[in-house]
Amino acid sequence: MPRIVGIDLGTTNSLVAIVENGMPKVIPGADGDNLVPSVVYFEEGGNVLVGNPARTKMVEKPKNTIFSIKRFMGKGLADVRDDLGLLPFEVSTSSDSIIRLRIFGREYTPPQISSFILRELKRNAEAALGEEIVNAVITVPAYFNDAQRQATKDAGRIAGLDVLRIVNEPTAASLAYGLQERRQGIIAVYDFGGGTFDISILKLSEGIFEVLSTNGDTHLGGDDIDDQLIRFVLADLKLPESNPNLPAIRAAAKTAKEALSSADTAEIVVEGLAYRRSFTRAEFDALIDPIVERTLKSCRLALQDAGLRPEAVDEVVMVGGSTRIPLVRSRVQAVFGRVPHTDLNPDEVVALGAAVQADILAGGKRDMLLLDVTPLSLGIETMGGVMSKIIPRNSTIPASASEKFTTFVDGQTNVKVHVLQGERELVQDCRSLAQFDLKGIPPMPAGLPLIEVKFLIDADGILSVSAQEQRTGQYQSVAVKPTYGLTDDEVEQMILDSFEHAESDIEAREVIEARIEAERVLRATAKSLEKTEFAELPAEEQADITMAADQLRETVKIADHRAIREATERLDQATHHLAEIIMNAKISEKLKDKRVREIE
Amino acid sequence: MNYFEVFGLPKVLSLDLKALEKTFHELSRKYHPDYFTTAPAEERQRALQMTATLNDAYRTLRHPVRRVEHLLEVEGLKPDGSKVPRSFLMEVFEINEQLEEVKSGAASKEQVSALRREIEQRAEGFEQQLQQAAADWDKLSAAGAADEQRKQQLSRLTEILSESSYIRNLERELEETS
Numbered sequence: 001m002p003r004i005v006g007i008d009l010g011t012t013n014s015l016v017a018i019v020e021n022g023m024p025k026v027i028p029g030a031d032g033d034n035l036v037p038s039v040v041y042f043e044e045g046g047n048v049l050v051g052n053p054a055r056t057k058m059v060e061k062p063k064n065t066i067f068s069i070k071r072f073m074g075k076g077l078a079d080v081r082d083d084l085g086l087l088p089f090e091v092s093t094s095s096d097s098i099i100r101l102r103i104f105g106r107e108y109t110p111p112q113i114s115s116f117i118l119r120e121l122k123r124n125a126e127a128a129l130g131e132e133i134v135n136a137v138i139t140v141p142a143y144f145n146d147a148q149r150q151a152t153k154d155a156g157r158i159a160g161l162d163v164l165r166i167v168n169e170p171t172a173a174s175l176a177y178g179l180q181e182r183r184q185g186i187i188a189v190y191d192f193g194g195g196t197f198d199i200s201i202l203k204l205s206e207g208i209f210e211v212l213s214t215n216g217d218t219h220l221g222g223d224d225i226d227d228q229l230i231r232f233v234l235a236d237l238k239l240p241e242s243n244p245n246l247p248a249i250r251a252a253a254k255t256a257k258e259a260l261s262s263a264d265t266a267e268i269v270v271e272g273l274a275y276r277r278s279f280t281r282a283e284f285d286a287l288i289d290p291i292v293e294r295t296l297k298s299c300r301l302a303l304q305d306a307g308l309r310p311e312a313v314d315e316v317v318m319v320g321g322s323t324r325i326p327l328v329r330s331r332v333q334a335v336f337g338r339v340p341h342t343d344l345n346p347d348e349v350v351a352l353g354a355a356v357q358a359d360i361l362a363g364g365k366r367d368m369l370l371l372d373v374t375p376l377s378l379g380i381e382t383m384g385g386v387m388s389k390i391i392p393r394n395s396t397i398p399a400s401a402s403e404k405f406t407t408f409v410d411g412q413t414n415v416k417v418h419v420l421q422g423e424r425e426l427v428q429d430c431r432s433l434a435q436f437d438l439k440g441i442p443p444m445p446a447g448l449p450l451i452e453v454k455f456l457i458d459a460d461g462i463l464s465v466s467a468q469e470q471r472t473g474q475y476q477s478v479a480v481k482p483t484y485g486l487t488d489d490e491v492e493q494m495i496l497d498s499f500e501h502a503e504s505d506i507e508a509r510e511v512i513e514a515r516i517e518a519e520r521v522l523r524a525t526a527k528s529l530e531k532t533e534f535a536e537l538p539a540e541e542q543a544d545i546t547m548a549a550d551q552l553r554e555t556v557k558i559a560d561h562r563a564i565r566e567a568t569e570r571l572d573q574a575t576h577h578l579a580e581i582i583m584n585a586k587i588s589e590k591l592k593d594k595r596v597r598e599i600e
Numbered sequence: 601m602n603y604f605e606v607f608g609l610p611k612v613l614s615l616d617l618k619a620l621e622k623t624f625h626e627l628s629r630k631y632h633p634d635y636f637t638t639a640p641a642e643e644r645q646r647a648l649q650m651t652a653t654l655n656d657a658y659r660t661l662r663h664p665v666r667r668v669e670h671l672l673e674v675e676g677l678k679p680d681g682s683k684v685p686r687s688f689l690m691e692v693f694e695i696n697e698q699l700e701e702v703k704s705g706a707a708s709k710e711q712v713s714a715l716r717r718e719i720e721q722r723a724e725g726f727e728q729q730l731q732q733a734a735a736d737w738d739k740l741s742a743a744g745a746a747d748e749q750r751k752q753q754l755s756r757l758t759e760i761l762s763e764s765s766y767i768r769n770l771e772r773e774l775e776e777t778s
Contacts (some may be wrong), residue, residue: 003735050750165634165637184643203626206625208625208628208629213680360634360635361634362637362638363635363637364637366721368631369628369629370632370634371628371632392659395655396655396658396659397655398648398651398652398655399652399655399656400649400652400653400656401656401661425776456648456649457652458633458648458654459632459633459634459648459651
């Protein structure tokens with residue numbers, strides 16, 4: 001089984017992790033940082049930077065430095081109109097069903113932008129592990145709907161990854177927690193990140209991690225807290241929302257917010273404007289109180305759905321950067337009546353959990369099993385614009401349901417089906433997932449055909465549909481048109497585009513391949529250095545080999561595939577003679593063996 | 601699809617939920633798609649289908665009302681609104697009028713909580729009736745009763761479900777308004 005990595009594709013930061021010797025660990029980037037900021041900087045001419053180098057461009061080049069793209073995943077234009085005021089990006093109005101950002105005349109969808117981040121993580125993992133990585137588990141907020149999950153999977157495909165599983169972030173965190181603490185009982189995972197909030201209630205028993213209920217808001221996170229602070233500063237300065245100093249104000253807001261997690265007072269200092277104001281923890285708490293209250297409401301609903309009282313929860317596990325805020329901790333403590341567990345690194349625990357799930361899929365851990373749920377009810381539109389639920393929220397996935405449809409007119413060969421997700425009674429208040437036509441129904445009098453449609457939510461929380469006409473047993477073609485997101489053909493096209501357009505990508509690929517080859521030669525050399533044949537070589541030749549190996553070890557660190565290949569070649573040559581001697585020795589050993597056996 | 605069979609159970613309505621959970625976990629460990637990632641596509645698909653059915657079965661059987669609904673479905677019966685007695689419908693109608701008043705905001709706090717109590721009491725009443733009827737069904741089954749008797753008991757269960765669904769709707773509507 002090839003390796004499977006676990007990826008936390010976060011709003012603010014992204015990480016990649018792997019299980020080694022039974023324990024998950026985060027793989028750092030080339031700069032040694034475990035966190036890769038989820039920021040993508042587009043240079044004019046097509047070059048793309050990801051992570052820390054991109055983040056430094058946020059204030060200077062706001063229009064072509066994309067951050068928090070996760071908030072746009074699986075969304076339509078109408079969903080994000082309110083946010084756009086505070087964002088410096090140029091949004092194309094060419095389609096309602098997906099958001100397209102315009103950068104230097106080219107349009108990019110959120111899955112494409114996310115794919116740059118994923119490709120960076122893939123490269124980091126490949127460089128560290130010395131092998132090509134194609135399989136991944138990617139985490140998403142538990143409250144992500146079908147379209148948002150599908151968009152994440154599409155991003156993986158565009159990045160050249162086979163996404164074997166989409167895992168919910170709080171559930172992933174519970175795996176890492178469970179592995180470390182080995183506790184049983186009811187736990188609540190409160191996951192408050194950069195862009196999203198989730199609460200999941202789980203029951204841990206004998207290696208089974210069973211989600212009882214989940215709730216949340218995929219548009220509620222640290223970014224909203226930043227926005228509150230930005231609006232506060234804008235009001236103070238009497239500035240409108242759209243103004244050129246916004247990136248600098250955003251940076252100042254973030255700095256002040258982070259400082260207030262440990263200090264009682266912080267300064268908001270906006271670069272480029274003569275603005276300096278001290279801001280107290282009390283002021284901050286008052287500003288963000290409504291946001292924190294919304295998370296608590298979700299907690300109460302999750303408890304209610306799990307059929308539990310707060311005191312039934314044995315432990316509250318805190319995940320996500322926003323749980324560093326003191327007000328968040330104290331309010332969560334008040335709701336559950338216990339001090340939350342904050343020992344885990346809130347930035348890393350989701351990635352570690354993703355790696356554990358990857359290890360389960362790879363067959364490494366058979367004693368652990370995750371049973372997750374679908375966060376939203378699935379339903380279909382019925383007469384009068386009413387949503388009829390067929391799979392209720394918090395059903396363990398995979399889950400399925402079938403519905404029977406018939407015709408209303410004699411000879412009718414088509415039936416339209418509208419699939420929705422949500423909890424409200426009316427279709428207009430739910431999220432449209434897809435529409436599809438049941439086609440090719442054999443012509444019969446009205447009401448006679450009986451088409452059974454099977455809805456299946458898989459372990460990723462993604463829906464598929466199949467249909468069969470009951471009287472003829474004929475399978476129906478179901479062409480599902482997603483309401484939001486990309487079609488399969490569009491994803492294919494984007495995969496092709498990503499190859500053509502990214503020159504820097506080809507370079508990076510060459511470096512990885514050169515490094516993999518170099519590591520292989522280095523390992524082989526290290527082995528032969530232990531052999532007696534090496535000790536028997538003339539001192540000069542020994543020195544030649546160790547020098548060439550040292551040289552290669554240094555060269556590998558530089559991202560220059562030509563230099564790496566040259567140094568590899570040099571080491572190869574230096575060890576040529578030694579390899580010959582060892583090979584000869586092996587052959588004569590074998591022959592000796594054979595002779596002994598023949599004599600017997 | 602008979603969900604009782606998925607769990608290797610006869611068609612009984614009084615279930616030991618602890619035992620049900622235990623079997624659910626055991627079967628999950630056997631069939632879950634997580635353990636078939638490297639298997640051929642066909643086996644992967646089978647694991648997915650089996651687990652979906654297992655999960656559907658567990659979701660249905662552990663819920664007292666859904667469990668009865670499923671039994672009726674397996675026995676080829678459906679809750680039938682037309683058999684609900686007129687007198688009961690009149691009562692529902694009256695409660696509904698009070699609910700409309702609550703929705704319009706004209707009701708006082710006391711009226712709202714009185715209405716809530718009324719609905720809760722009825723819901724509890726149905727719960728008891730359902731429990732009793734379920735226990736009776738199990739007794740009949742265990743005794744190997746005649747088809748006629750079994751059919752009668754099934755239609756008794758159908759009645760209770762049809763009537764209680766009105767109350768459940770009222771309950772939900774009240775919850776949504778408050």
